Amino acid sequence: MDRFVALLMGFLSVVLVNNFVFTKFLGTCPYLGVSGRMDRAFGMGLAVTFVTALSGTLTWMVDAWVLTPLHLEITRYICYIVIIAGAVQLVEMYVRKFFPSLYEAFGIFLPLISTNCVILGICLFLDVWGTNSLLEAVVISTGTGIGFTVAICIMAAIREELALADVPEALQGAPITLITAGLLTLAFMGFAGMIK
Amino acid sequence: MMNGIWEYWNIGILACWNMGVLGTGGAPHATQHSTIPSFHASVLPLWSSAWPAGLTMLGLALAFAIVLLVASERLKVHVDPQIEQIYGALPHVECGACGFPGCGQYAKAVHKDAQLLGRCAPGGSAVAARIATILNIQLSGSGAPVRPIVRCRSHTEDRTFYAAYLGIASCTAANALSNAQACKFGCLDFGDCVRACKFGALRIVAGLSTVNYRKCTGCGACAKACPRNLIAMVPFHHDPMMTVGCNSNENGKTTRAMCQVGCIGCGLCAKQSNAFTVENNLARLDYAKYEPSGQNEAACNKCPTGAIVYRGVGAPAPRPAKARPAASSAASAPSTS
Numbered sequence: 001m002d003r004f005v006a007l008l009m010g011f012l013s014v015v016l017v018n019n020f021v022f023t024k025f026l027g028t029c030p031y032l033g034v035s036g037r038m039d040r041a042f043g044m045g046l047a048v049t050f051v052t053a054l055s056g057t058l059t060w061m062v063d064a065w066v067l068t069p070l071h072l073e074i075t076r077y078i079c080y081i082v083i084i085a086g087a088v089q090l091v092e093m094y095v096r097k098f099f100p101s102l103y104e105a106f107g108i109f110l111p112l113i114s115t116n117c118v119i120l121g122i123c124l125f126l127d128v129w130g131t132n133s134l135l136e137a138v139v140i141s142t143g144t145g146i147g148f149t150v151a152i153c154i155m156a157a158i159r160e161e162l163a164l165a166d167v168p169e170a171l172q173g174a175p176i177t178l179i180t181a182g183l184l185t186l187a188f189m190g191f192a193g194m195i196k
Numbered sequence: 197m198m199n200g201i202w203e204y205w206n207i208g209i210l211a212c213w214n215m216g217v218l219g220t221g222g223a224p225h226a227t228q229h230s231t232i233p234s235f236h237a238s239v240l241p242l243w244s245s246a247w248p249a250g251l252t253m254l255g256l257a258l259a260f261a262i263v264l265l266v267a268s269e270r271l272k273v274h275v276d277p278q279i280e281q282i283y284g285a286l287p288h289v290e291c292g293a294c295g296f297p298g299c300g301q302y303a304k305a306v307h308k309d310a311q312l313l314g315r316c317a318p319g320g321s322a323v324a325a326r327i328a329t330i331l332n333i334q335l336s337g338s339g340a341p342v343r344p345i346v347r348c349r350s351h352t353e354d355r356t357f358y359a360a361y362l363g364i365a366s367c368t369a370a371n372a373l374s375n376a377q378a379c380k381f382g383c384l385d386f387g388d389c390v391r392a393c394k395f396g397a398l399r400i401v402a403g404l405s406t407v408n409y410r411k412c413t414g415c416g417a418c419a420k421a422c423p424r425n426l427i428a429m430v431p432f433h434h435d436p437m438m439t440v441g442c443n444s445n446e447n448g449k450t451t452r453a454m455c456q457v458g459c460i461g462c463g464l465c466a467k468q469s470n471a472f473t474v475e476n477n478l479a480r481l482d483y484a485k486y487e488p489s490g491q492n493e494a495a496c497n498k499c500p501t502g503a504i505v506y507r508g509v510g511a512p513a514p515r516p517a518k519a520r521p522a523a524s525s526a527a528s529a530p531s532t533s
Contacts, residue, residue: 062256070248079256086260093271100273104300 007139013195014143020118021151022188027118031152032177034109041156043102044109045149047091049142051113052122055080055087056141059123060131080123088114118148154184278330279307285326286316291394293317293415307331317342318395318413340431342414344407345507347426348383349441352403354456354517355379371423378454381444383426392421409435409509430483436508438486438496440465445476452501456517459503465495479503 020026027048034044059080067073092110096103103110113119122144131137158180167176283303294315296302306312310333314324320341328334356378363369363376367388370376376384385403397411398418405427407418419427426443440459444451448460461477469491471482481504486492496504502515 066252070252072249072252075249075253079253082253082256082260086264089264090267093267096273097271 007136009195010136011139011143014122014140015147015150016188017191017193017195019147019151019188019191020121020144021148022185023192024121026121027116027148028181030109030112030116031148031155032174032181034106035152035155035159035177038153038156038160040102040105041152042149043099044106045145045152047095047106047110048113048116048118048148049145051084051087051091051116052119052145052148053138053142054090055084055119056122056126056144057134057138058083058087060126060134060137060141063127064134076124076127080120084119084123085114118144151184155181158184276307279303281330282307282327285319285323285330287318287323289318289394289413291318291413291415291417293413293417317415320414340433342416342429343409343412343432343437343508344414344416344418344427345430345437345439346383346389346405346407347428347439347441347443348381348404349503349505349514350379350382350404350455350457350517351401352385355382355403356454367421368423379444379446379451379458381424381426381442381446382455382458384424388421388423389418389427392417407507409507409511432508433483434486434488434508436506436511437483438481438492439483439505439507440472440479440481440503441505441507441514442478442503445478447477451477457501457503457514459499460501462500464498464500465504468492468495468498471495 014020018024021028021031030044030048035041062079062083063073063076067076067079088111091113092103095106095110122141126137126140129140131140159177162176162180171179280303283300286299286303288299290298292298294302294312294317296305302312302316306315306327310331313327313331313333314321316323316327358375358378361370361373361376363373365386367384367386370384370386374380383403383405385400385405387398387400387405389405390398390400394415394417395411395413397408397413398405399408400406405418414429416429419425419429424443430437430439441457442451442455442459444455444458446454446458448462451458451460459477459479461474461479463474463479465472465479466474469489471485471492472495473480473482496506502517502519505514506512
């Protein structure tokens with residue numbers, strides 16, 4: 001039971017309290033770039049969730065079972081990047097095969113998931129946070145992706161409303177988007193300290 | 197660990213460097229002898245600690261190579277190279293004039309059904325011809341480029357207003373009001389068409405929507421945007437094209453009261469040229485029959501209100517509202533005075 005609670009807390013922590021977009025400012029590129037429409041934002045969120053879950057888990061396994069026993073922690077970055085790039089390639093092929101319209105909507109942002117800092121971020125943070133079981137790694141890396149999805153979907157919903165709002169001319173487009181992002185971050189700062 | 201490898205690496209480099217320099221330096225044996233042990237001592241540990249790293253990465257890369265190889269076979273999407281070629285030939289302005297959401301979708305559709313050829317308005321006949329070459333089919337008479345004509349020529353000073361319209365600044369809103377201006381047919385000048393144009397080819401000139409035919413691609417977005425259906429998409433067999441710059445079905449007297457340059461349906465033009473017909477108090481030019489002839493020229497000049505005008509890249513300026521019709525049918529061009 002304690003273990004379950006710990007996992008749940010870890011999950012909530014990365015979704016709300018330590019949300020990568022809001023508190024670590026990682027992954028802001030797709031967060032601002034693909035959040036114009038809800039459906040695309042949700043698709044992007046799911047794709048990122050899949051990649052974070054897959055690469056977070058794989059990197060934890062490689063790190064814990066191969067790199068640490070062999071004292072090869074120095075090669076972490078290279079190994080992680082290989083794993084992330086492979087996972088993104090896999091996602092790209094899958095989306096292209098089964099969701100062609102989504103594939104066209106994403107355009108360049110789909111292969112760019114491989115350079116999304118959220119993903120390398122979670123792989124490295126798993127080690128920083130001292131994640132010591134596979135289950136924990138799976139839960140936390142999935143939670144990171146879901147946190148990203150939450151962030152990008154909130155942003156997309158606000159921006160859909162913004163498109164109909166009477167925004168002053170000087171603030172139209174990127175400025176109002178950035179202001180919105182800042183306010184959202186402030187709102188999510190309210191969760192800070194709730195879960196250690 | 198990091199320090200360890202770094203140290204070995206440095207020593208190794210140093211050792212090599214020493215050997216090289218001293219070896220060519222000329223005093224060989226004694227010095228070389230002293231460097232050899234340190235060379236062995238540094239390179240071998242370097243090698244022995246480096247190979248697991250290399251092997252791990254090789255294994256990792258190999259594993260992913262296999263997984264991706266299998267995936268690329270399993271998840272293969274067959275894209276016809278012709279579709280990519282067609283997509284490359286399209287102008288990529290994503291205007292939607294073809295009836296598809298974007299150029300990518302049109303490329304797919306036209307590849308499947310060649311009947312859809314020639315739908316690309318911005319590309320025109322040049323793109324249609326290129327696609328036809330890609331699809332290896334013969335293109336029959338690609339036709340003249342289609343361009344919009346605003347069927348109104350009255351500027352603000354030519355019109356009559358009952359009251360000042362202070363409502364929402366859009367044609368659609370103004371059109372909902374029966375008397376935003378006296379004429380129920382003419383241009384409302386709030387620029388719905390200007391906002392619809394993706395190419396900046398339209399602007400309001402003294403209260404009249406005016407097409408810049410150099411920028412126009414013929415996508416037809418303006419024609420759809422106009423709430424009064426004032427903009428006609430016309431195949432420009434000749435440029436400039438002649439047109440009746442009025443859309444009013446009111447009788448002559450009413451039209452004259454509302455607008456100084458409206459068509460009063462007198463039928464003088466139809467007497468001069470058989471390209472013109474008068475119906476519902478409104479003269480119409482059959483664009484297919486139009487050609488730059490003396491008869492059409494005469495019809496234009498005889499028009500008592502000057503409603504017949506030229507539109508196009510090299511269009512001469514229309515006759516001012518107050519000017520009298522030219523006396524003789526032999527006048528070469530519509531008066532620009």
